[in-house]
Amino acid sequence: MPIEIYNRRGIGWQDLENLRQQKTRLAIQTPGSHYLILSEPEATFTGGKRASDFELLPGARNSGVSIHRVSRGGRWTYHGPGQMLIYPVFRLVDLGFPSRGVRPFLDRLSAGLIEWLVGLDVPATLGEPFGIYVGGKKIAAFGLSLEHGVISHGAALYLAPQHSAFEHIHPCGVPGQKTTSLLECGVRLSWDEVSAQIVETLKKSFLPDSDWAYNVGTQKNALSVKTITGESHG
Numbered sequence: 001m002p003i004e005i006y007n008r009r010g011i012g013w014q015d016l017e018n019l020r021q022q023k024t025r026l027a028i029q030t031p032g033s034h035y036l037i038l039s040e041p042e043a044t045f046t047g048g049k050r051a052s053d054f055e056l057l058p059g060a061r062n063s064g065v066s067i068h069r070v071s072r073g074g075r076w077t078y079h080g081p082g083q084m085l086i087y088p089v090f091r092l093v094d095l096g097f098p099s100r101g102v103r104p105f106l107d108r109l110s111a112g113l114i115e116w117l118v119g120l121d122v123p124a125t126l127g128e129p130f131g132i133y134v135g136g137k138k139i140a141a142f143g144l145s146l147e148h149g150v151i152s153h154g155a156a157l158y159l160a161p162q163h164s165a166f167e168h169i170h171p172c173g174v175p176g177q178k179t180t181s182l183l184e185c186g187v188r189l190s191w192d193e194v195s196a197q198i199v200e201t202l203k204k205s206f207l208p209d210s211d212w213a214y215n216v217g218t219q220k221n222a223l224s225v226k227t228i229t230g231e232s233h234g
Contacts, residue, residue, distance in 0.1 A: 008039040037087035045081035072153035073144035082160030099149035112205035137180035
């Protein structure tokens with residue numbers, strides 16, 4: 001059961017959404033097909049199904065950051081440089097999960113990421129609103145969608161500081177929600193290094209006996225190996 005991996009850095013939000021939708025359709029139509037999309041998109045505010053307009057503060061519309069409504073669960077968040085979006089596009093029944101309901105999958109995904117973070121000496125725990133926190137500050141957020149038994153969207157992992165962008169919204173509906181990042185926790189890894197470790201983490205959590213292979217067009221080897229530093233967004 002092969003899993004095709006896509007690495008996309010600097011991708012526009014609509015291009016990322018088109019890729020996610022394309023792979024979701026293929027997974028719905030083709031038993032045994034699974035995809036993993038790892039991306040660092042251009043700066044974007046996204047609002048999930050429960051996002052309210054008042055949670056998007058006036059400064060957001062004047063920030064130069066694009067704004068999109070999306071099909072995942074949850075409320076407003078920010079995505080952009082210094083993050084890794086982790087989109088598993090998996091057929092749930094092939095993984096032994098019920099075809100309806102995202103919580104069992106979410107529990108295993110979050111547990112795998114926490115185990116990985118703890119292995120990096122980052123004291124990560126689950127917290128509310130649902131996410132992974134370090135000392136009360138969010139380091140990873142989640143938002144999933146489910147379509148005909150195929151899970152997509154996924155998690156946002158903060159690799160570098162994100163503070164100023166989040167000042168323009170109530171993240172996940174929480175005014176003043178604080179964030180942290182791998183860099184602020186003392187973890188200095190390149191984007192490629194994090195990508196490789198996330199692939200191994202998901203492989204261990206979901207499909208350890210499958211062949212996980214990078215898509216030929218993903219240009220994995222051409223990606224920058226510069227260590228992630230500092231805050232950067234549009």
